[in-house]
Amino acid sequence: MLLIDHYAYNNKLAGVHPGEKFLFFAVTVALCLALPTTFTTLVVTLLMAGAVVFAAGVPWRFYLKLLLLPGAFLAVGVAAVAVSVTRAPQDFIWAIHTGQYFAGITRQGLDNSVNLFLRSLGAVSCLYFLSLTTPMTEIADVLRKMRMPTLVIELMTLIYRFIFILLEVTRQIYTAQSSRLGYKNTRTGFNSLSRLILSMFIKSYRQSQAMYDSLVSRCYSGDLHHLSEPRQWCARNILLIVTVDSALLLCSLYAGGLV
């Protein structure tokens, strides 16, 4: 979490207009979901990996680790799709027979699951691209320009900040506890953990009160006004995005046999 955020602020694309990155993200993810051919999804995954590793300069080891995170979830979900359970025997590639039921993998089920896997992977890569290159505050900025309700955006702003405050508080309490042998064995460990959780609740409650006070002392009266720095759109980048995505669109239409 902290590292993702670190790269979001420190990458080679940090200076690029957030709208451009958002555009690239939105169009590509739309293509990946709308034209889910194996070809498209693979290209999207590779394209995003290239953008993150080469254009943004995020170390590839870190990116690979990130991809493995949802990979595990995906694998489980996909396995469930691949296996089909029926009464009548079908043209299973592989099956087991229990009583009246057959559980096995059909050609079509396998195709579906592979497709689903790649599609999700492509979409996840797009999301990673956005979150690794664009700070949250700038994403909020773009959403605001797109007329997202202010309530949602203010919640995003505050929740985002609180995540880090809570992480910090947890880290501090945990360090304080373990420096006094709070985790020396499983029993004390559980005991300490329960107290950690309790004090997290109390602390975050106190802190949100204090933060509200400080907002009020600066004349807060219901909205978090927002000021963003004017940024220049770059025609070259937009041209690049349009070209890449049109090429992707054409190729996937061709690969999907629609043209």
Added chain:
Amino acid sequence: MSQYIIEAYEIEYTYPDGTKALNGLTMQIEEGRKIAVLGANGAGKSTLFLHFNGILRPGRGQILFRGRAVHYRQHSLLELRKNVGIVFQDPDNQLFSASVLQDVAFGPLNLGLDRDTALARSRQTMRETEIETLQNKPTHFLSYGQKKRVSIAGVLAMEPQVIIFDEPTACLDPRMAQKILELLERLSKQGKTLIMSTHDVDLAYSWADYVFLIKNGTVVGKGSPQQVFIRPELLHNCGLTTPWVIEVHRELINSNLIVDSAPVPKDRKELFNLIRNTSIGTTGYKAAQNY
């Protein structure tokens, strides 16, 4: 005669859990002064400051701003908060946004300034507090001192008449503390009223031109630093110590190195001057006489 800008009369405040934090406290603050508020931990300093800004409402007693009682209605509260800014003790309680610029510009935008003016003002204060270089860093990656400066900038950008600093130099390295003091000096020159709470008696002694000592929610001592800090029993009573300048001065008098009539030096520089001037001239003679 200078005017009182903030007055508090006989205010009492009890927290919901029953802690009586303020206990009939009376305090008058003159415009344009540099005021230090001292007291042990839990004396009620932070609670008092929240009253000056209308965040807490006294259970009994009255707060006056420019001679007029504060009404706890939205409109007059906003007016009060425009004029009185607080830099909170813990910057993490104050920074609500992950973006430094967002946080600094929050106050000016709330004042109803248009975007360009607000941006210009935020830029200006970020320069003054030397945080322009932090502007592209998220607040959760800043060090404590950096966060402190951002929170100061967030208040300065509103250009209030009275600025309250709750322990501005605690936890800062000496250089940064010095920088903040220089900034305060500049603000004071601009005619702002500054109120600071601190546990650093040396700082309070040389910085302030008026001092309040608080204990258990009441004022137990007030006056110019030279008046207040020469009363060791009072200081001890409030959990404070004597500033080193005064201690050295007293020691010099006791060992007959300087004459008693010399005024108490205000800071390190005055003390050193006193020592330099006396050691070559009169006291050398005086010390020799004593043998």
